[in-house]
Amino acid sequence: MKEAINSAGDKNSTLVRRVNKLLESRLENDKDTLEALKELSTFFTDNSLNARRNLRSKIERRNLTINEDFLSAFREVKTTLDCIHQDVMAMNTSVQRMTNQLQSTKTQTLQLIDQTTKLQSVSKKLSMQQEVANAFIKSFQLTPAELSILHGASREAPITDEFFVVVDRVQEIHSSCRILMQSGYQTLALDIMQRMTLLQEAALERLYRWTQNQCRHIENENIAPLLIKSMTKLQDRPVLFKYILDEYCTVRRSVLVSSFIDALTLGDGFGGTPNPIEMHAHDPKRYVGDMLAWLHQAIPIEKENILTMIKGCDKAGINDQVKQALGNITEGLCHPLKSRIEHILAVEAPATVLYSMTTLIRFYQAIISQVVPDSVLDTTLGDLLDLSEKSFVTRLQRETRIALGDRAEPPGTDLIPAPSVSRLLSLLNEILSVASIAEDREKDMLQIVSCVIDPLLQEINETASRLPTVDMAVYLLNCIHQIQSTLALYEYMDQRLERLQAQSDAQIDTLTSEQASSLVANLNLGPIYTILQGREQGPLSSIPGMDPLSVKEFTNKLETFLVMPDILLLPQISLLQSNTHRAITQKRSFEVIGAIYKQLYNACHDPKNLYQNADSLFSRTPEDLLHVLISQ
Incomplete structure (x- = not known):
């Protein structure tokens, strides 16, 4: 009860507070209340008790109407929103599907890009490998055109400058294989080297046949540049090189001998000489001199031709071969030259002529021996020189004996030298005048003086021994004086003059x-x-x-x-x-x-x-x- 009373009291209290609140509130400041009252005035027109009693329900109905209107309007909105939602969902589905397709496409594109990148890398690598392969082929293989030049259309195809370019190319490839071997490609390098070796051998074989044919048909003295290049290449093959030189020597020897015979018989000599050399066979000195002069002019030309032909070669390794080749070329000249000079030496000729021939042979032998040393021609000229010297000495001794006569000529009352003395001294003077301008003249002059003076002095002493003492001394002094006067004109006579002076002094002592x-x-x-x-x-x-x-x-x-x-x-x-x-x-x-x-x-x-x-x-x-x- 007490609680009920307390509850009723609380309610009254609450109502009181509300009423007080309403009383205390100022409506002009409450906009919401004013708006509510204003809205209420629109439908609450009758301020009666019934109307006040029904106000609540009426407000509720109106609120319900409003809510229904709102609901109806919102239903349309909802319907519209549902349509929008459906559209959005449809769009979302499409977007999701497109997103999935895009994602799938993107994944495929990434794979394609990755594959494309890989393919590009492979393509770049293959391109680089192709360039390397092309460069390798260019560096280590011959082109079809080069192979065609190297092999030739036929065995008799001419050699051109391009051939030597290709041969150099083969040699270059062969040398480059060493670098390839050092890089670790031993098998490949060996295969290429073997291939290049075969090509090189085939090329040199063809070059050898062509060069051999050129040497066989070489007619003039002009060596073709291609032949020079050919000899340079063939130097690497000593056997082939030697065969070529032998072939060239055989041809040139025949040509040289033929030219020499023509010069002897037809007059086709050097320097435009129209007359045959043998036209002067009656003049031994000129005959021998013309033949040796022809050799002196012809042989250096042959040497120059050989040196021109091998001017591209390494001279250090083939000097002996060149000397031997030149000796082989000139060997054919030995027989016709030797037979003619021996015939001249066998014919009776004055000692002065024989000595002139000796000096000619010695002079040309010294020159030719420098061009073709240790050759058959050099030996032949040496033999001819020995034969000429012996013939000269024999002839000089014979002329000395003839001049002296079988019996010594007694001097006249004037005690002047006998005519034989004058004749021999005249002969001696004539020979010494030639010897004084010759090479190696000292040996010759001493030998000539010995051949003439020794028997002359013997003859003079024999003649003087049959004279009285004073006459003998005067005669010997006159003879010795004439001999001294002749020898004093020439060099290398010091010892002989000293001996003669000693004899003169002895006779002067006797005469004194x-x-x-x-x-x-x-x-x-x-x-x-x-x-x-x-x-x-x-x-x-x-x-x-x-x-x-x-x-x-x-x-x-x-x-x-x-x-x-x-x-x-x-x-x-x-x-x-x-x-x-x-x-x-x-x-x-x-x-x-x-x-x-x-x-x-x-x-x-x-x-x-x-x-x-x-x-x-x-x-x-x-x-x-x-x-x-x-x-x-």
Whole structure:
């Protein structure tokens, strides 16, 4: 009850608060209440009790109407929204489907892009590999055109410059394979090297046949550039290279021999010589000189041709082959040359001609031996030189014997050299004049002098041995003087001239002795000289023959001799052809007289010899006398 009372009290309290609240509220400030009342005024028009009683229901009905209207309107909205929702859902489904398709397409596109990238990478790699393969093929393989050039259309196809380019290309590929082997491609490199080796061998075989054919038909002296290139390539094959040189030598030897025979018989020589060389066979010197001159002109041309043909080769490895080849080419000239020169040497010819031939052979042999050393031609010329020298020496000895004659010619009363001496010296002078301008002339000149002078001196000595002493000395001096005069014109004669001078001095001593003996006898100096040499005891003035009267008689004769000294000279002295010999003989013989005079002069002036007034016995001092005698 109490609770009910408390509850009723609470309700009243609540109502009171509401009423108070309403009373306290100001409607003009409550916009919501004003709006509600304004809305209520629109449909609550009758303010009656019934109307107030039904207001709530009426408000509820109106609220219901409003809600129904709202519901109807919202239903349309909902219907519209449902349609929109359906459309959105349909769109969502389409979008989802498109999204899925796009996602699927994107996935497929990524795969395609990835595959395309991979394919592009593979394509790039393949392109690079193709470029490498093309570069490899270009570097290590020959093109069909190159193979066609290398093999040729036929075995007789000509060689061109392109052929050598391809051969160089093959060699280059072969050399490049070494680099390929070092890179780890041994098998591939070996296969390519084997292929290139086969191609190279085939090319060189073809080149060898072509070069051999060119050598067989080479007619002029101009070496084709292709032949030079060919020899350069074939140098790597020594056997083929040697065969080519042998073939060339065979052809050129035949051509050279033919040209030499033509020059001998037809006159097709070098320098436009129209006449055949054999037209001058009657003139041995010119005949031999023309033949050797032809060789001298022809052989260097052959050497130049060979050097031109191999100028692209390595000279260090083929010098001996070149020398041998040139020797083979010139070997054919040996027989025709040797037979003709031997025939000339076999014919009787003067020694001067034979020596001229000898100098010609020696001269050309020295030149040709430099061009073709150690060759058959060099040996042949050496043999011909030996034969020519022997023939010359034999002929010179024979002419010397003929000039001297079987019996020695006695000299005339003038004691001049016999005619044979003059003839031999004339021959010697003629030969030495040629020898003095020749090569190696010292040996020749000494040999020539020995061949002529030795038998000549023997003949002179034999002739002189049958003459009196003075005549012999004068004759030998005249002969030796003439020989010395001839030899003095030439070099290398010093030793020979010294020996001749020694012989001259010996004869001058003999002649001086004879002349001095004659003067001593004519001037009565013999007894005086004997007494002076005897050295007898006692003064000289007391010895017979040394008394003052005898001494004065001698000095008077000496004065007479000084006035006309030629009176007491040997007549043979005037026959000396050399003024020097005459002067030396007189001087030495006068010196003998002067020495005896000086000895006598000193003895007479010696107090122990007891000469009174010795100065009156002599009109001259020994020095004055010697001066007068020598000045004669």
